Amino acid sequence: MKYTKKLILPLVLVLGILAVAIFTSINAVRSQASDKRTEIVFWHEMGGPSEDALEKVVDGFNKSQTKYKVVPKYQGSYDEAIQKILQTHGTSTSPAVFQAFDISAAQMIHSGFTTPVQKFIDQDHYDVSKIAPGARAFYSSNGVQQGMPFNTSQPVLYYNATLLEKYGIEKPPVSPSYSDITRVAQQLYEKSGHKTKGMTVQVYGWLLEQALANSKTSLANNNDGHTGNPTKVDLNNPQTVEFLKWIRENIKSGDFIDYGSGASAGANQTAGFLSDKVGIFIQSSASIGQLTANNTNKLGITYFPHPDGQKANGVAIGGAALWISNDKPKDIQKGAYEFIKYSLKPEVQAQWQKDTGYLALNKDSQKSKILKDLYKKSPESKVPGQQLATAKPNNFNSGILMEGMQLTRQLEEVAMETVYNGGDIGKALDIADKSINENLQTSNRANGYK
Amino acid sequence: MLKTPATSEVASEKKSVSKKKFVFRLNANDKYFSMFFLGPSLLLLGLFVFYPLFKTLYISMFLTDTFGNTTVFTGLQNYVNLISSADFMNSLFVTLIYVLAVTVLTITMGLLLANLASKKLPGIGIFRTLYSMTMGVSVAVAAIFWLFMFNPSTGFFALVSNALKLTPINWLTDPKNAMLAVIITTVWMNLGFTFLILLGSIESVPRSLYEAAEVEGASSSRQFFKITLPMISPTLFFVSTITIIDAFKSFGLIDLITKGGPTNATNMLVYRIYKDAFYSGNYAKSSTEAIILTVIIAFFTLIQFKFLEKKVNY
Numbered sequence: 189m190k191y192t193k194k195l196i197l198p199l200v201l202v203l204g205i206l207a208v209a210i211f212t213s214i215n216a217v218r219s220q221a222s223d224k225r226t227e228i229v230f231w232h233e234m235g236g237p238s239e240d241a242l243e244k245v246v247d248g249f250n251k252s253q254t255k256y257k258v259v260p261k262y263q264g265s266y267d268e269a270i271q272k273i274l275q276t277h278g279t280s281t282s283p284a285v286f287q288a289f290d291i292s293a294a295q296m297i298h299s300g301f302t303t304p305v306q307k308f309i310d311q312d313h314y315d316v317s318k319i320a321p322g323a324r325a326f327y328s329s330n331g332v333q334q335g336m337p338f339n340t341s342q343p344v345l346y347y348n349a350t351l352l353e354k355y356g357i358e359k360p361p362v363s364p365s366y367s368d369i370t371r372v373a374q375q376l377y378e379k380s381g382h383k384t385k386g387m388t389v390q391v392y393g394w395l396l397e398q399a400l401a402n403s404k405t406s407l408a409n410n411n412d413g414h415t416g417n418p419t420k421v422d423l424n425n426p427q428t429v430e431f432l433k434w435i436r437e438n439i440k441s442g443d444f445i446d447y448g449s450g451a452s453a454g455a456n457q458t459a460g461f462l463s464d465k466v467g468i469f470i471q472s473s474a475s476i477g478q479l480t481a482n483n484t485n486k487l488g489i490t491y492f493p494h495p496d497g498q499k500a501n502g503v504a505i506g507g508a509a510l511w512i513s514n515d516k517p518k519d520i521q522k523g524a525y526e527f528i529k530y531s532l533k534p535e536v537q538a539q540w541q542k543d544t545g546y547l548a549l550n551k552d553s554q555k556s557k558i559l560k561d562l563y564k565k566s567p568e569s570k571v572p573g574q575q576l577a578t579a580k581p582n583n584f585n586s587g588i589l590m591e592g593m594q595l596t597r598q599l600e601e602v603a604m605e606t607v608y609n610g611g612d613i614g615k616a617l618d619i620a621d622k623s624i625n626e627n628l629q630t631s632n633r634a635n636g637y638k
Numbered sequence: 639m640l641k642t643p644a645t646s647e648v649a650s651e652k653k654s655v656s657k658k659k660f661v662f663r664l665n666a667n668d669k670y671f672s673m674f675f676l677g678p679s680l681l682l683l684g685l686f687v688f689y690p691l692f693k694t695l696y697i698s699m700f701l702t703d704t705f706g707n708t709t710v711f712t713g714l715q716n717y718v719n720l721i722s723s724a725d726f727m728n729s730l731f732v733t734l735i736y737v738l739a740v741t742v743l744t745i746t747m748g749l750l751l752a753n754l755a756s757k758k759l760p761g762i763g764i765f766r767t768l769y770s771m772t773m774g775v776s777v778a779v780a781a782i783f784w785l786f787m788f789n790p791s792t793g794f795f796a797l798v799s800n801a802l803k804l805t806p807i808n809w810l811t812d813p814k815n816a817m818l819a820v821i822i823t824t825v826w827m828n829l830g831f832t833f834l835i836l837l838g839s840i841e842s843v844p845r846s847l848y849e850a851a852e853v854e855g856a857s858s859s860r861q862f863f864k865i866t867l868p869m870i871s872p873t874l875f876f877v878s879t880i881t882i883i884d885a886f887k888s889f890g891l892i893d894l895i896t897k898g899g900p901t902n903a904t905n906m907l908v909y910r911i912y913k914d915a916f917y918s919g920n921y922a923k924s925s926t927e928a929i930i931l932t933v934i935i936a937f938f939t940l941i942q943f944k945f946l947e948k949k950v951n952y
Contacts, residue, residue, distance in 0.1 A: 267917050268917070271915070271916045271919055274704065274706075274919070275705075275706065295704055295919075299704065299705065385791075391811075391899070391900070445790060445791065446790075446808060446811040447790060448810050448811040448896075448899065449899050449900065450896075450899065452810075452894070452895070456785075456790065456791070459789070459792055460790070460792070463791065463792055465792065466791065591704060592919075594917050594918055594919075595917070595918035598913070598917070598918070601899070602899075602901050602902060605811075605813075605899060605900040605901040606901050608900075609811075609813060609900065609901065611901075627918075627920070630701060630920075631920075633710060634702055634703045634709050634710055635703040635709070636703075
């Protein structure tokens with residue numbers, strides 16, 4: 189008796205939860221059945237606040253017409269999604285339209301798994317000249333638009349403007365050099381009585397690649413793959429060394445804090461910045477949304493820093509593009525294109541920039557009230573767009589078109605970690621070069637590229 | 639006294655076995671009959687264990703292209719490349735260190751806690767619950783919890799070292815400490831299960847043995863080593879086997895806490911296999927690594943059954 193009484197409450201709870209679960213799933217099935225629109229499965233890798241913003245875009249599309257219904261499905265990180273996309277192609281689980289990030293562009297084009305967006309652009313007589321040319325160029329080959337850029341970012345440098353004002357430190361120029369940043373970081377560290385670390389640079393291969401782009405240096409031969417498939421990588425070059433020396437110098441003087449690599453490092457770094465533990469960091473402009481929403485301090489933004497004694501060459505875009513799978517019937521592919529077209533509308537892109545910090549790709553977005561209001565409220569959110577506009581596209585700052593970029597990035601990060609922990613810069617880069625080149629040669633051989 | 643019934647039982651069993659054999663031999667359908675029983679499990683094993691195993695072996699002898707198709711036959715070149723690469727040897731080394739540390743620490747601490755908790759003291763129930771609590775924590779929750787603890791600017795350890803004016807330890811960014819951090823987290827995770835199993839086993843040792851020892855004036859440490867340890871040795875064997883295999887397969891915590899970094903200091907074999915396959919898309923390399931891992935685990939299991947099992951007192 190004693191036990192039965194004790195058991196009643198949990199039993200009722202469990203049964204109640206089960207009943208609710210069954211009821212809701214039946215309802216879901218019913219509502220699906222009543223919706224006769226063609227389903228467009230959309231795989232994406234937007235987490236956190238960006239996912240909410242993306243769902244807004246999808247909802248907007250679904251409400252805008254009666255023929256198609258886009259079903260967004262989160263696939264984890266950019267890195268993980270690539271293999272899922274490639275391995276499920278041709279099966280019933282594969283997506284109709286998917287988001288794949290910048291450095292997988294070469295892989296996606298080589299795969300032959302996608303229908304070039306150009307085909308639909310031509311059929312539809314869509315005017316692409318409104319879409320930022322730098323971003324379009326990144327995802328096209330031989331003048332054919334392969335994927336369509338969607339979320340496009342720029343790496344920028346963030347600083348805590350309130351703290352700089354408080355300690356009377358002169359803020360860095362709009363396009364700072366390495367030593368400009370060192371000066372601010374050291375002053376902040378000293379004047380705060382060592383309470384606030386001056387700066388951090390996340391162990392992130394993307395940032396290293398951007399430092400090369402900004403100092404007019406290519407990582408891979410054949411102009412970073414723009415004039416042919418790369419066969420050799422040269423990481424141990426004077427520009428990488430200078431970038432790492434700059435970081436090393438700050439580590440030595442104590443004003444640098446190392447948050448490590450990976451997603452948790454990114455989160456820790458943001459948390460450290462918001463709680464005044466570190467004053468300067470470099471990250472994608474896509475973080476602006478998060479950094480303004482939760483920030484009691486004034487946010488400062490500058491361009492990506494460049495080496496001393498030379499002008500900034502400009503950085504490559506980051507982010508991802510939308511691609512249409514060619515393993516789905518024509519009707520579904522058409523629907524996927526309709527969704528892409530919708531996502532590039534001026535007001536959709538404007539709202540997307542406001543919500544996330546990714547740059548609005550449609551030129552007409554700048555005229556929209558949403559962005560005008562945003563710039564009035566926080567003028568600094570203009571900086572990433574200006575950085576993109578000032579940079580003249582060339583082979584150094586248009587991304588690296590090479591397969592195996594994910595592995596290359598891992599090896600770059602190992603080299604960075606070695607240096608951060610006191611290892612020799614030249615040696616660390618040589619080791620990375622050796623592994624990257626070995627992998628590149630094996631990959632070229634396996635894929636039958638010359 | 640005790641021996642006679644036991645031996646006679648064994649004898650009668652032997653008799654019945656030979657009788658059965660005799661009956662079976664008469665049956666012409668014997669082979670088909672046994673296949674009827676073995677078939678389903680053989681089919682499942684073949685489909686889900688042997689086929690993937692041989693396919694992995696096959697892939698490991700080729701180069702694979704971007705989509706994982708085997709393209710160029712290279713024989714044993716993948717194995718040679720791996721074994722001669724310092725990077726892979728480092729992974730092998732850190733895996734061994736990790737497995738060893740996790741197994742030794744989990745079992746000694748589990749044993750210590752179980753022995754303490756088996757004492758009849760007031761309020762011991764609370765401690766038993768506390769010690770076994772980590773069993774209910776999922777890997778993801780544990781990882782997030784420890785990530786908060788290790789956070790260099792707002793974490794618990796950083797706050798303590800700041801308050802004591804010590805230089806803060808870079809838990810997850812210094813290669814030496816990262817391994818320690820992962821080991822601490824794993825041991826913490828494993829402890830609940832190990833503790834519970836060992837406690838149950840200690841509790842089931844007959845009281846009369848301790849009473850007899852006390853009459854003879856044996857000290858409590860002597861009682862532990864001469865009675866408790868031999869009596870729970872089957873459980874210890876089980877727990878150590880499980881812990882070693884689990885430690886070799888450790889993935890979730892590493893993925894969530896260090897991602898194999900910094901400078902590959904925690905890039906264990908299983909994590910490496912995952913990264914090479916599903917990050918880098920190099921299926922040939924990861925298949926080769928998987929085969930090597932299979933050989934290593936088989937080797938350890940064999941050793942355990944060959945040598946350790948003989949020392950076990952059933």
